[in-house]
Amino acid sequence: MSWEADREVWTLPSGWQGLLLLDRLKLKAVSGSLCFHPVRLEALAKLLAFVDEANGLAPCSAERHCARLPQDDLSLWADRRRCEYWFLNQLLEPAEPFSSLLALLRRNESYWLVRFLLAQSAGGDKLQELGERYGVSRSHFRRLCRHALGNAAKTALRDWRMARSLLDVVEGRESLTQLALKHGYSSQSHFSNEIKGLIGVSPRSLSNIIQLSVK
Structure with a gap:
């Protein structure tokens, strides 16, 4: 060679x-x-x-x-x-x-693309905004993301946002409204409904369970 x-x-x-x-x-x-x-x-x-x-x-x-x-x-x-x-x-x-x-x-x-997504998606930015920041068209950005992530970018970003927000729920330093805004959810109800739909438990219920377990 x-x-x-x-x-x-x-x-x-x-x-x-x-x-x-x-x-x-x-x-x-x-x-x-x-x-x-x-x-x-x-x-x-x-x-x-x-x-x-x-x-x-x-x-x-x-x-x-x-x-x-x-x-x-x-x-x-x-x-x-x-x-x-x-x-x-x-x-x-x-x-x-x-x-x-x-x-x-x-x-x-x-x-490089995954590093970019991890660094830039924390605020809940939309896929189109991320694609523009990356410097390619929306359709090409979707293809690049699917190639790098193995699934749809929208699904991956949703799951990452959920993971970040739940870690903050576990820490219990901010209200659910603050967490919803911090992670790009439109409202507390949007935050609660999406989390419950994904894991079957609302953020408030999860917070209550954690508080009971540490007492």
């Missing part, structure tokens, strides 16, 4: 198996056959974006064109849950060559 820009060449031994992340390169099988299966990494980029955002890590770019990660068991890539579990375990103590995988994921547009 080689990259003309950097004049870098890699040679992998016969029988090597693992994960290769490749970006703009020439790949040539000198002899024998090369067996490969393309892997969608958007789910891992999304997970990493959440972890980096929670840790307050400033967005950064990486210049690596390729990373190679030897693996004995390739079957985990056929199961998304196993794959995510492996990734989060590795993320606890990242070391080479896993750090190279992280660097390449941080170059992925899905990673």
Whole structure:
């Protein structure tokens, strides 16, 4: 494998198996056959974006064109849950060559888009407003979001808003009216009805349950 820009060449031994992340390169099988299966990494980029955002890590770019990660068991890539579990375990103590995988994921547009959505959607902004801020049309923004999130952007943003608001309900520092306005709900009743429709319990009932449990 080689990259003309950097004049870098890699040679992998016969029988090597693992994960290769490749970006703009020439790949040539000198002899024998090369067996490969393309892997969608958007789910891992999304997970990493959440972890980096929670840790307050400033967005950064990486210049690596390729990373190679030897693996004995390739079957985990056929199961998304196993794959995510492996990734989060590795993320606890990242070391080479896993750090190279992280660097390449941080170059992925899905990673940047999820970071953008997490940072910009806290106030309950509408999807059209977010698309304009991102610099693309509404329809293209929807496609990008579905590709990065794995589902409709509207559904994801609704669930994130619910999670943020419920965390504030648990803390109990603000009234329900204040929380509704803070998270972009049109009113307290809108806030209560949407939460109850999603989890089956109103914010006030949840707050009462929490208060009783801590007494």
